[in-house]
Amino acid sequence: MxxxxxxxxxxxxxxxxxxxxxxxxxxxxxxxxxxxxTGGGTTGGIPLAGSGPAHGARRGPGAAVVLMVDCSGSMDYPPTKMRHARDATAAAVDTLRDGTLFAVVAGTHVAKDVYPGDGRLAVADAHTKAAAKEALRRLRAGGGTAIGTWLQLADRLLGSADADIRHGILLTDGRNEHEAPEDLRAALETCAGRFTCDARGVGTDWEVKEVAGVAAALLGTADIVADPSGLAADFRRMMENAMGKExxxxxxxxxxxxxxxxxxxxxVAPTVADLTxxxxxxxxxxxxxxxxxxxxxxxxxxxxxxxxxxxxxxxxxxxxxxxxxxxxxxxxxxxxxxxxxxxxxxxxxxxxxINPQVAHYTGQAELAQVIQQGLEARKWGDFDGATAQLGRAVQLASASGNQETARLLSKVVDVVDAATGTVRLKAKVAEADEMTLETRSTKTVRVKKQHGPVIR
Missing domain, CATH: 2.60.40.3670 (Immunoglobulin-like)
Incomplete structure (x- = not known):
């Protein structure tokens, strides 16, 4: 080492x-x-989220963040969804460290930078945060969904920033129905390596593979917020994490x-992502x-x-x-x-x-794969295949101590014997539970390391 x-x-x-x-x-x-x-926020870095002038002068790399909010017509069903999205974005704005460059984009079948506008980024302080939240209050739902256009606008905005850390946060509640799949792929190829992006799906009418694909291409996180009332807390955590990057x-x-x-x-930790x-x-x-x-x-x-x-x-x-x-x-x-x-x-x-770390993560990668294969088989009516794959998932989750994944699996299958992977598919499964399992299938638990590296 x-x-x-x-x-x-x-x-x-x-x-x-x-x-x-x-x-x-x-x-x-x-x-x-x-x-x-290590050492972020202490020596040679920038203060963590919440640090301001009272905690010492700002040091290290600057940051720029673009928040992309779905404003398509489906965000009005129910009407509280749009309100929760506005409140969540406002919570993220409040979490911005003073001095951070930022912008808010309203996403429909086109993308519009609603704050500060004119292709610019604002510098976060008490005045600009208040102005951004006022712009958020004026957002209304209407139109379609073309996520690639949102990302392209975010790329242009972030590309104008003199900042080392460039980050996006994207929220959608629907499928990407107003642009061709190849257009979204092209946008992701353009943006890859230019900024990172966390993506969130709210409700249950969006496509897991689309949201997860955005996060994977742009080296961010993907998750579901099934209940829109949980958006504010999730957005606050995402922004705190972004502000902690050094x-x-x-x-x-x-x-x-x-x-x-x-x-x-x-x-392979904290999530599985193939970089090959x-x-x-x-x-x-x-x-x-x-x-x-x-x-x-x-x-x-x-x-x-x-x-x-x-x-x-x-x-x-x-x-x-x-x-x-x-x-x-x-x-x-x-x-x-x-x-x-x-x-x-x-x-x-x-x-x-077999080295314990290698064995553990080989199992965790297989766990993510068999969950996705099992859910896909279930969607296509291959119930025997789904039972076999999800049973193997239960077995792997149990053996590795991945309790959170085991809990999510228990909402999709009845577990007869976790050790052998004997399960029965549940007759009725809530759509939110199935989407949560699929979205979080790549999250892993870390193996307990021995003292020092093992190189036998």
Whole structure:
């Protein structure tokens, strides 16, 4: 493990958990890499949300935030939904740290920047927050839904900002019915890497894959707020999290020797996200995977590489994992690094042992997959397939201690025996419960780490 520290950047560390031993002929190497960022809001960073001039001068990177509020006609059914959306956005505005650049976008089949307007961003202070909340009170529901246009306007607004942290918050209550799917995909491709975005679906008339797709492409979070009255608390938490970010555009850099193939790179905690296809080549044997913005937090990544065959007793460096921060003025800044090894042995006990971290997250990734497959089978009337997949999900959730997912599963199936995954599909399932399970299927629980990294 190694770490580096620079002014205005939190301290990052990398720990590698793996069983490095392979049997004769073995070629697949798995490792879980824990990346931790500390020092945000204390030294070399900016104060956390709620800090203002009374708590000391503002330091470090600036932030810009665009709030995108669904104002389509369906937001008027029931009328309280629009009111809750306005109140939630007002709560997020109140949570902005003074000095943050921000704007509010009303989203229908077109996008309109309703505050401050004219393609500008406002600087958060008591006056501009009050003006933004007054603009929110004037919002009315009407029109269709074209999420790609909302994101494109947010991109233009954030692109004009001299800020390191660029973040969006998007709320929708309906399906993206007023633009073609390829238009939304094109907007996401344009915005990817330019800003991060948290997405929320309110009620039950929206499409999980659309909202989750926005969050995945823009390295944010996705969730359901089934009851609109819960929007304000959720928006406040999202904004507090955004205000806690210290550094943006951190990349996970993977170097591999000649002959080593990368099978996959996935984030596995706090959520499962496959980064394999998002690699950007940075050299003959190096590539960067985006991780977005960081505050004080820790995330886990699972990587798998295929190494050339070697004889008993041989050893090689299978991969080098680094955290880097792009620097427009020069070479990328290294933040931390760790090493992944491969050692060939004839000790059967050593080579067949599965590292606990690798085993745990392999199960968590499978858990997310079988939940999604089970719910899809249920929608299509394949009840035997749905029972098998959701039963396996119950088994995995129970074995890994993922109590929240187990609780959500219990609203969709009757659990006969969690240990064996024996379940019965419920005859009636509330739509909100099914959508909540699908939306939160990628959330994982972390494995309890042993003292220090395990690199056997």
């Amino acid at each position: 190694a770490n580096f520290s620079k002014s205005n950047v939190p301290q990052f560390s990398v720990e590698v958990y793996q069983n490095a031993f392979l049997p004769e002929g073995g070629r697949e190497v798995n490792a879980v890499v824990t990346v931790t960022s 550094v943006a555009d951190v990349a996970l850099r993977l170097w591999t020797p000649v002959g080593v193939e990368i099978r996959f790179v996935k984030q 296809g998002r690699r950007t080549g940075t050299g003959p044997r190096t590539g960067d995977y985006p991780t977005g913005s960081w505050g004080d937090e820790s995330r886990d990544y699972h990587m798998c590489v295929r190494v050339p065959e070697a004889g008993i007793g041989q050893e090689m460096l299978a991969a080098r994992v680094s955290l880097v921060l792009p620097d427009p003025a020069g070479a990328p800044r290294p933040l931390a690094q760790g090493l992944v090894r491969a050692v060939w042995t004839d000790d059967m006990a050593a080579s067949t042992s």
